[in-house]
Amino acid sequence: MDLMEAMEARHSVRQYDGRPLDPLVEQALRKMIEKVNFDSGLHIQLVTDEPKAFDGVLARYGNFVGVTNYLAMIGKKGPKLDECIGYYGEMLVLGMQRLGLNSCWAGLTFTRQPEVLQIERGEKLSLAIAIGYGLNQGKPHLSKTPDQVSENWQQSPDWFKDGVRAALLAPTAVNQQKFRFSCEGNVVTVKPGSGFFSKVDMGIAKYHFQLGAGKDNFTWAK
Numbered sequence: 001m002d003l004m005e006a007m008e009a010r011h012s013v014r015q016y017d018g019r020p021l022d023p024l025v026e027q028a029l030r031k032m033i034e035k036v037n038f039d040s041g042l043h044i045q046l047v048t049d050e051p052k053a054f055d056g057v058l059a060r061y062g063n064f065v066g067v068t069n070y071l072a073m074i075g076k077k078g079p080k081l082d083e084c085i086g087y088y089g090e091m092l093v094l095g096m097q098r099l100g101l102n103s104c105w106a107g108l109t110f111t112r113q114p115e116v117l118q119i120e121r122g123e124k125l126s127l128a129i130a131i132g133y134g135l136n137q138g139k140p141h142l143s144k145t146p147d148q149v150s151e152n153w154q155q156s157p158d159w160f161k162d163g164v165r166a167a168l169l170a171p172t173a174v175n176q177q178k179f180r181f182s183c184e185g186n187v188v189t190v191k192p193g194s195g196f197f198s199k200v201d202m203g204i205a206k207y208h209f210q211l212g213a214g215k216d217n218f219t220w221a222k
Helices: 003-009 023-040 057-061 081-098 158-167 198-213
Strands: 045-047 069-076 102-106 123-132 180-184 187-191
Touching (some): 003 198, 023 045, 023 081, 069 081, 081 102, 081 123, 081 198, 158 180, 158 198, 187 198
Antiparallel strands (some): 045 069, 069 123, 180 187
């Protein structure tokens, strides 16, 4: 499948069968992570065969089952970290969907395991992404309408509408979809909402918007 097909097919999955990643899939995933880290400056790490992070009270409260593999989303502290993690993390999420892996973003429902991570001075572990082979494929989330998350929807160009529709497929914390898009000419602005992980959500939505709109059709506002 291509990235647009992966975007439409991918839903959050919290229950997994616990089996190890296929060696070829793991190899491909590690290459993806290496490239994303190089491009973004992040320090994302793949953790495999480690059941403790998603075996605590918080994980059980979040209905996580059988999670033994995950991405630790780590980067240098700074005002742009959360947005960067959202944007590049979703790039990996859709890439993993193409590899046959299910996934779920996890902000407060996992327990940090410092002994399996390399967190350098000045870095921060923001959240995790559970990955593996799901017991199901998840289900579509309830969604706002395009005019609820964008300005001047009816008068917007087609590429902008396609971008907003793609952004509405993005996973967000508690499915709040608080981001808001607008455009002037071919310059697009997106604003986050308030609350936990709102800037992560905005980064995820920006990546979806870019795929839907086509990156050659617009530029992001500075």
